[in-house]
Amino acid sequence: MxxxxxxxxxxxxxxxxxxxxxxxxxxxxxxxxxxxxxxxxxxxxxxxxxxxxxxxxxxxxxxSLQEIAELLDLGDGHCDDVRLHAEEKRDQIDQQIRDLTALKKTLDKLITACQSENDASHCPIVETLAGNNNKGTYNT
Amino acid sequence: MxxxxxxxxxxxxxxxxxxxxxxxxxxxxxxxxxxxxxxxxxxxxxxxxxxxxxxxxxxxxxxSLQEIAELLDLGDGHCDDVRLHAEEKRDQIDQQIRDLTALKKTLDKLITACQSENDASHCPIVETLAGNNNKGTYNT
DNA sequence: ATAAGGTCTGTACTTAACAACAGACTTTGA
DNA sequence: TCAAAGTCTGTTGTTAAGTACAGACCTTAT
CATH class of the missing domain: 1.10.1660.10 (Multidrug-efflux Transporter Regulator; Chain: A; Domain 2)
Structure with missing residues (x-):
């Protein structure tokens, strides 16, 4: 068959x-x-x-689909060019990981606070991520 | 003034x-x-x-804006309810971090391979992120 | 061999997340 | 004071990323 x-x-x-x-x-x-x-x-x-x-x-x-296309195209070019783009992408991803880690930490704190004690009346989520610590670090 | x-x-x-x-x-x-x-x-x-x-x-x-609204609302509800939602969000974020970390690793490998010279004709980016490979098989 | 179901080309509709006006009204600065 | 600049309400336009047909054609199973 x-x-x-x-x-x-x-x-x-x-x-x-x-x-x-x-x-x-x-x-x-x-x-x-x-x-x-x-x-x-x-x-x-x-x-x-x-x-x-x-x-x-x-x-x-x-x-975005545009960015994904760029990722997928990374395997196709010539070494020097590829490396530059790959490094750029990697740095961008690194920043995303840092942001998500910060957000996760905030959520963990919120969860812990919620477990231990009361008064979850207001949480520091907004302040944490809005933080001036990293202003406009995104490129492209 | x-x-x-x-x-x-x-x-x-x-x-x-x-x-x-x-x-x-x-x-x-x-x-x-x-x-x-x-x-x-x-x-x-x-x-x-x-x-x-x-x-x-x-x-x-x-x-999405919808999800962000949920994040921002986390500080408002009552403890038990909040904790459940927060935990759910945290797990979701955890998964995102894992995915990004995997992608970063792939890029790092590509960069290294590229530096140590020669033929970057083919990279494993796609395979890596496509995840649990059911290679060549598909169901009807 | 024929009905059911999958594919093809093309066009149109949808949703999320904005951006751009129009025309009237309000505030501010020289 | 009075023109420029900002705001308000309401409506319309835009881009990304799909989704949904219509009508014709092709394949497969019975």
Missing amino acids: MNKPLTIGHLARAADVNIETVRYYQRVGLIQEPHKPATGYRVYPAETIDRIKFIKRAQPLGF | MNKPLTIGHLARAADVNIETVRYYQRVGLIQEPHKPATGYRVYPAETIDRIKFIKRAQPLGF
Whole structure:
């Protein structure tokens, strides 16, 4: 028996996205649309599943499709150029991790305070993250 | 001499957002609109600056305005309820940190490989973040 | 061999998160 | 004082990231 060709519907299912999302990603160039065979439907390479999953995991981390495309393109260029971009991305991610860690710490404190004693009337969440300690450290 | 009242324009500048953004946040309930005095313009409390800054820093971390509202509301409820929500948020943030850390590691490897020279023709970024690989298999 | 269901091309609708006016009113600075 | 600049209310426009069809065509299972 033949194993089933990975047509768009199966691809969408495997990557757990709407079929229209796949088409959309093709339109904006995030994934490549395979050639349409003389007869029949388009067949996708299995790697496309991983590519879409990557996209879907990167989005809730705060990356736009544009930024994700840049990440995905990192493997393609020439070394020097790639390294520069990769370093830039890494620094950006580093900052995100720092911000999230600070936020987490604040939540932990809030949770602890809540457990130990009462009067959770006001919490320092806003002050912590609004903090002047790191003003406008984001680039791009 | 009087110090200037914090009207909407000054607020926007202080928080480094468009004035329309402030109005938008009011419309959706993220920040409270002060009462309009009998005569003159609305005056905002200084905390609103921090609140907006918080919002603007939380967004690129992947939080929607809806989620940010939930974070900001954490300080308001009653202890038991608050703790549950806070713990949920903290776990979510924890996951985000893990994901970002993994991504950073991948980038670091790419950078190192790139430095130690030669062919960066292929990098493992996609595979890494695509997570629990069900490689080549998909269900119908 | 034919009905059911998947795919194709194209267009249109949706939601979140703003940004941009218009036209009237209010405050401020020279 | 009076023009420039800021504010108010309300409406409309914009971009990103999808989602939803319609109508024709293709494949597969019965």
